[in-house]
Structure formats: structure tokens, C-alpha cells
Amino acid sequence: MRVPPRIAFHGKRLASLLLILAALALGVRAALYAGPAALPAPLPETRIVDMHVHLAGFGNGGSGCYVSPRLLNNYRFDFYLAGFDTSREELAQHGDQVVADKLAVKLRASRHVDGAVLLALDGAVDSNGELDRARTEVYIPNEYVLQQVRRYPDVFYFGASVNPYRKDALKRLEEAKQQGAVLIKWIPNIQHIDLADPKLVLFYRKLRELDLPLLSHTGQERSFSGARDEYGDPQRLSLPLSLGVTVIAGHIATTGHNAGEDNFKRILPMFAQHPNLYTDISSLTQLNKLGYLDQALRMPELKGRLLYGSDYPLSDMVLTSSWYFPLNLTLEEMRRIHAIPNHWDRDVALKQALGVGPDVFARSAQLLKLTH
Numbered sequence: 001m002r003v004p005p006r007i008a009f010h011g012k013r014l015a016s017l018l019l020i021l022a023a024l025a026l027g028v029r030a031a032l033y034a035g036p037a038a039l040p041a042p043l044p045e046t047r048i049v050d051m052h053v054h055l056a057g058f059g060n061g062g063s064g065c066y067v068s069p070r071l072l073n074n075y076r077f078d079f080y081l082a083g084f085d086t087s088r089e090e091l092a093q094h095g096d097q098v099v100a101d102k103l104a105v106k107l108r109a110s111r112h113v114d115g116a117v118l119l120a121l122d123g124a125v126d127s128n129g130e131l132d133r134a135r136t137e138v139y140i141p142n143e144y145v146l147q148q149v150r151r152y153p154d155v156f157y158f159g160a161s162v163n164p165y166r167k168d169a170l171k172r173l174e175e176a177k178q179q180g181a182v183l184i185k186w187i188p189n190i191q192h193i194d195l196a197d198p199k200l201v202l203f204y205r206k207l208r209e210l211d212l213p214l215l216s217h218t219g220q221e222r223s224f225s226g227a228r229d230e231y232g233d234p235q236r237l238s239l240p241l242s243l244g245v246t247v248i249a250g251h252i253a254t255t256g257h258n259a260g261e262d263n264f265k266r267i268l269p270m271f272a273q274h275p276n277l278y279t280d281i282s283s284l285t286q287l288n289k290l291g292y293l294d295q296a297l298r299m300p301e302l303k304g305r306l307l308y309g310s311d312y313p314l315s316d317m318v319l320t321s322s323w324y325f326p327l328n329l330t331l332e333e334m335r336r337i338h339a340i341p342n343h344w345d346r347d348v349a350l351k352q353a354l355g356v357g358p359d360v361f362a363r364s365a366q367l368l369k370l371t372h
Contacts, residue, residue: 061095220256
């Protein structure tokens with residue numbers, strides 16, 4: 001069939017325009033290409049443990065997990081379940097433990113990552129020191145996480161969560177330590193925890209006594225249906241740090257502002273002030289945080305303070321991809337990493353290619369004293 005001259009003419013113009021745009025894009029990339037923060041180095045011979053892995057569930061199979069109606073009806077929730085490689089229907093039919101089952105399979109298949117710290121998440125607490133479901137977004141009980149760790153002791157470690165405003169918070173802390181907890185996890189923005197509250201001094205002293213690090217989200221929180229982002233101000237960590245608690249600031253406060261200042265800028269001076277302050281690189285390869293990992297790897301104040309973590313399942317969703325780094329990686333590197341089937345091997349390969357060194361990959365297991 002003969003193509004009308006007018007259509008053929010416009011088709012040629014469109015093809016020419018696309019070629020010009022492609023050439024311009026390649027030219028811009030060549031001009032702005034910076035490469036990785038450091039040349040990729042061999043992985044450590046010691047264990048690599050992901051210290052930032054979430055679970056999901058909403059009460060199926062007697063798990064005790066809870067998700068607020070607000071979040072259940074939010075568009076985010078099904079995306080998260082897809083990241084966990086499951087669905088509402090599968091969890092309803094087989095129980096919440098399906099998530100842990102699938103995690104264990106992926107970890108056992110990984111060539112590079114030996115284990116993961118599964119994170120519980122306590123809820124908000126009312127004025128009587130009891131769980132307040134009306135203000136709780138997500139509740140993943142310690143008992144449920146511990147059950148999954150005991151089912152898969154070869155790949156899982158227990159990351160407990162205790163809201164310090166619970167009336168029996170100190171007792172819960174001691175129980176978590178006795179049960180093998182390797183850290184305490186908070187997301188203050190949704191648990192309504194003011195880290196700078198003097199009422200928490202006894203809790204912090206108990207953390208130090210038990211030698212339990214505190215992994216606390218820092219920065220803005222947008223993974224849930226609502227949050228109080230003033231509680232994500234990294235400078236509120238000054239109180240537990242001053243009392244000798246080992247604090248791991250989740251995500252290096254790479255989102256949001258407080259007191260009119262970028263949270264990332266607010267946290268950086270704190271590393272020189274507090275030798276017991278660490279941070280993790282989880283979520284730093286996400287599309288909304290491009291550039292932060294490169295900065296962190298180049299900053300002398302963060303040397304020796306970075307820990308390996310993924311923030312799974314966000315690291316296994318569309319938010320994270322090697323294709324988002326054309327200014328740091330070659331086309332072949334992006335293609336090769338994208339093609340890696342195992343989530344943890346892909347996550348390690350991407351961060352290794354971007355300049356994360358063997359010391360960072362090894363430090364999570366070292367700091368948390370994980371040997372098996």
C-alpha cells in the first residue's frame with residue numbers, strides 16, 4: 001500500500017526529531033557523567049547482613065498484625081504487598097507468615113547476603129500506656145516477628161520494637177533482649193514518639209544497659225497515610241546519644257525539613273559530636289533520593305558510620321532501579337545489574353557499583369554482633 005506523501009513527510013520529520021533528541025540526551029549524559037563515588041571494590045569475606053527489612057500482615061493466621069483502615073484503603077498498601085510478592089487474597093488464604101516464607105527463600109538463594117534483621121513495629125500508645133489502635137497505622141508485634149525468626153534461624157534476626165510510652169516499656173525491653181533482639185526499631189513520625197522527651201531518659205538508660213542499639217527513622221515519612229514529621233527531626237536524637245545509646249539514624253534523614261533547615265544538613269554535624277551515632281544506606285537508591293548515596297560516600301564525617309540495609313520491600317519495587325543512575329553507571333553496568341534476578345544480589349551489586357565499600361557491607365553484622 002502506498003503511503004500518502006504528507007504522512008511519509010511527517011513520519012520522516014518525527015524520526016529525525018527522535019534521533020536529534022536521542023543524540024542530545026547522549027551528549028548531556030556524556031557531559032554530566034560523574035561515575036561512581038569510588039571504584040567498585042570486592043565484597044568483604046565476612047558476613048553481609050541486611051539490617052533493615054520489613055514484614056507485612058494484617059492479622060491473618062493469628063499473627064496479631066494490624067493495619068489501619070486508612071492505610072488499607074490507601075493506594076500504597078497494594079503496592080507494598082506487590083513488593084512483598086503477595087496479595088491480600090494470598091495472605092487471607094494462607095496467613096501472614098507467607099511474607100516471611102518468601103523472604104527466607106530469597107535470602108537463602110542470595111549469593112552475597114547471609115541474613116536479614118526482621119523489624120517489628122509497635123503501635124501508637126494512649127495516655128494509659130496501652131496500644132492505641134485509633135492512632136496506629138501499622139502494628140507488627142514482637143511476638144509475631146520472633147516466631148518468624150525462630151522458624152528460619154539461619155537467615156533471620158530479631159529486630160524488636162517497643163514504644164517507650166507503654167506502661168510496661170522497660171519490662172518489654174528486657175524481654176526482647178532475653179529473646180535475642182539485636183536492636184529496637186522506631187518510626188517516631190507514626191508511633192508519636194518524641195525522642196527529645198525527658199520522660200524517656202529511663203528507657204534510654206535501659207537501652208544502654210542492655211546494649212541494644214536504637215534504629216530510628218529520621219526525616220520525613222511518606223510511606224503511610226499520615227505522619228508527624230517534627231518527630232523525624234534528627235536533632236531530637238541528641239538526648240539518647242548524650243546518654244550513651246548506640247543510635248542508627250535510618251536513611252541519614254534524607255527527606256524533609258525542620259526548623260526551616262533540610263534534615264540531611266541538620267544531621268551531618270551530629271556525627272562529629274557523637275561517636276555512638278551511625279546511619280544506614282537503606283532507601284538511598286530510590287528514585288526520590290537520587291544523589292544522596294553519592295554524597296554520603298564522599299563525606300569524611302560519615303566515614304566508618306555507614307551500615308548496609310535495603311529497606312525491603314521498597315528496594316524491590318519500581319522506586320529502585322539501576323536505570324536511574326545514568327550519570328554514575330555505564331549502560332552495560334545498568335543492564336547487567338537490572339538483569340540480576342535475586343533482590344538482595346541486585347541490591348548489593350547496585351550499591352557496590354555506586355561505590356559502597358566492603359567496610360559498609362560488613363559493618364551491620366559487626367555492629368550488631370551477628371555471628372551465626
